[in-house]
Amino acid sequence: xxxxxxxxxxAQDRVDHRFKGLPPDAEGLTVGELAAERRSLFxxxxxxxxxxxxxEALAHNLALMERxxxxxxxxxxxxxxxxxAPQLFExxxxxGAWGITAAVPTQVRVYRxxxxxxxxxxxxxxxxxxxxxxxxxxxxxxxxQLITYVDSVRGVELMDAALRGAGAGRPLDVVIELGVAGGxxxxxxxAESLALAEAVAATGTLRLVGVACYExxxxxxxxxKVRAWLRRLTALAAELDKAGHFAGVAEIVxxxxxxxxxxxxxxxxxxxPPLSAxxxxxxxxxxxxxxxDGQYRRKTPFNRHPxxxxxxxxxxxxxxxxxxxxxxxxxxxxxxxxxxxxLDLPEAQVVRSGRDGSLRPAEGLKITALAxxxxxxxxxxxxxLEVGDWVGLGLSHPCTVFDKWQLIPLAEAxxxxxxxxxxxx
Numbered sequence: 001x002x003x004x005x006x007x008x009x010x011a012q013d014r015v016d017h018r019f020k021g022l023p024p025d026a027e028g029l030t031v032g033e034l035a036a037e038r039r040s041l042f043x044x045x046x047x048x049x050x051x052x053x054x055x056e057a058l059a060h061n062l063a064l065m066e067r068x069x070x071x072x073x074x075x076x077x078x079x080x081x082x083x084x085a086p087q088l089f090e091x092x093x094x095x096g097a098w099g100i101t102a103a104v105p106t107q108v109r110v111y112r113x114x115x116x117x118x119x120x121x122x123x124x125x126x127x128x129x130x131x132x133x134x135x136x137x138x139x140x141x142x143x144x145q146l147i148t149y150v151d152s153v154r155g156v157e158l159m160d161a162a163l164r165g166a167g168a169g170r171p172l173d174v175v176i177e178l179g180v181a182g183g184x185x186x187x188x189x190x191a192e193s194l195a196l197a198e199a200v201a202a203t204g205t206l207r208l209v210g211v212a213c214y215e216x217x218x219x220x221x222x223x224x225k226v227r228a229w230l231r232r233l234t235a236l237a238a239e240l241d242k243a244g245h246f247a248g249v250a251e252i253v254x255x256x257x258x259x260x261x262x263x264x265x266x267x268x269x270x271x272x273p274p275l276s277a278x279x280x281x282x283x284x285x286x287x288x289x290x291x292x293d294g295q296y297r298r299k300t301p302f303n304r305h306p307x308x309x310x311x312x313x314x315x316x317x318x319x320x321x322x323x324x325x326x327x328x329x330x331x332x333x334x335x336x337x338x339x340x341x342x343l344d345l346p347e348a349q350v351v352r353s354g355r356d357g358s359l360r361p362a363e364g365l366k367i368t369a370l371a372x373x374x375x376x377x378x379x380x381x382x383x384x385l386e387v388g389d390w391v392g393l394g395l396s397h398p399c400t401v402f403d404k405w406q407l408i409p410l411a412e413a414x415x416x417x418x419x420x421x422x423x424x425x
Contacts, residue, residue: 003115007090010422011035019407021050022420031407031420041318041415042357048320048390049334051401052411053290055418057314058091064309065288066095072266077101077120077255079286083402084424086114088289099145101284105130108146110424112137120255121148122212122284124155124177124185131162131172138170147209147253149177151186156199156206163205171207174200175253176240178233183217193236197245208245210253210280211237215261223304226261230268241275255282263301287398290314294344294396315401317346317393319375321354321385330365330385332375334393338404341370344396348377354388362391 011032015022023045026034039045041052069076075098080089084107089100099118102108105127111119125131125148137144150156163172176193179186187193193211200208213233215226237254246252252275257265262285269281287296291311302310319334339346348362364383369376375393379385395401402408403425410419 003086003090003093003117006114007086010087013422015407020405021047021409022407023047031422035417035419038416038418041409041411041417042352042390043415044417046409046417048318049332049338050409051315051317051338051405052409052417053421054312054314054316055410055412057312058088058290058410060312061288061291061314062091062095064311065285066097068262068266068308069283070096073270074257074266074281074283076283076285077118078289079103079122079258079284080111081107082286082399083289083421084110085402085408085421086110086424087419087421089114089116092289098280098282101286105134108134112144117141117143118145119147120282120284121146122177122214122255124149124151124159126155126158126162128158128162128165131159132166134172135163135166135168135170138168138172145173147173147175149185149212150174150196150200150206150208151177151179153196153199156196156203160203160205168205171205173209174206175210175212175255176208176236178211178213178236180213180217180219180229182219184214186213190232190236190239193240194243197240197243201245207249208240209249209251210246210255211240212253212255212282214258215256215264216258221261223261223264226264227268230256230264231271234268234272237279238273238275246276249277251278251280252276253280253282255280255284257283257285259285259287259296260299261301263305290398290401292396292398292401293347293349293394296396296398313394315395315398316349317395317401318352318390319393321377321387321389321391322374324385324387328379328381330377330379332377332391332393333373334375335370335373337372339370339375339393340395340397340400340404342397342400345370346375346393346395348391349394350392351385352390352392354386354390360384365391367393 079101177186319332323331348365364380
């Protein structure tokens, strides 16, 4: 299935009760028909709470990371589990992405349904049913490329058995994941890595093509520790190459990179010596696409390198004041079912008057807690707020925002909604 055709068909879906926040009077319209009406987020019948994506910030972030990866000699496979939104995958690929990263096989199935041809699966897959499906996808499409992790000899045994049982004709490309003690997955030592490479070579169903890590798992991570860890990864690639474990591959994959340390990845990967084949230096940052007003606002590498640009937060959750039962306290109609709360609570940023639609900064307003469907607002002395006002909230951690919304309005700065972004969680 052609990727663009599959994405285009999303506009044929009907608007109904499945999609919260959308105008009730749009029931029965196709998504494309509703988008063509270019309704205002504020006066076009949308109900609160409603999450919106900034069209301008999204375009800016896509262009910035395309430029950044190109200038630093990095291939880019942004992590798609952040959004699980094929329309955004298409835009990322149009902005030069090598492919899209996945975390689990169910995400790979979504990617394939929308025609993604290159997928980096950043996990070891030992599920026989998933491996049989992967073998079928590889057999059916010679242009499909999937790379996945190995991090144990037992995992290699299980993968080999499942692929043999499926009659796999093409070997499955794998990279050894190097993990850090006290961190998450991945082999802990270089000796284990060499033994794992031997196990892969003995299978016939798997082909070792490189190494990978996730540098944010380094305990008490700072620039020095992260760069040291990344140099262990590049040294491992060189060691495996010297031992002949990449013989015959067209390119050697070296991959890392979340959204907090991609500057260190760029620096260390630039130091890689020549290997026996060209090296695909693959960055996997995903949260950049919307950035945020919390975790990544604090941690983005662009804070350390402002001369290279700045990402812009693209999310804003609009909620309405529904109660002011006592002085200094108000309640909004958005809560845990609408906003991320695993890293930071939402941040009150702007108030839109329920009387005349005027905007003002959300001065003296602080979100102190979330219930399932309410946000608790603490009001400083002199703060202005009344029932019916809309409050625009900045959010932290896009990965746990997207999964709460199935269809998200894409709005221009004046509130005009130009499209709707479908997610598949």
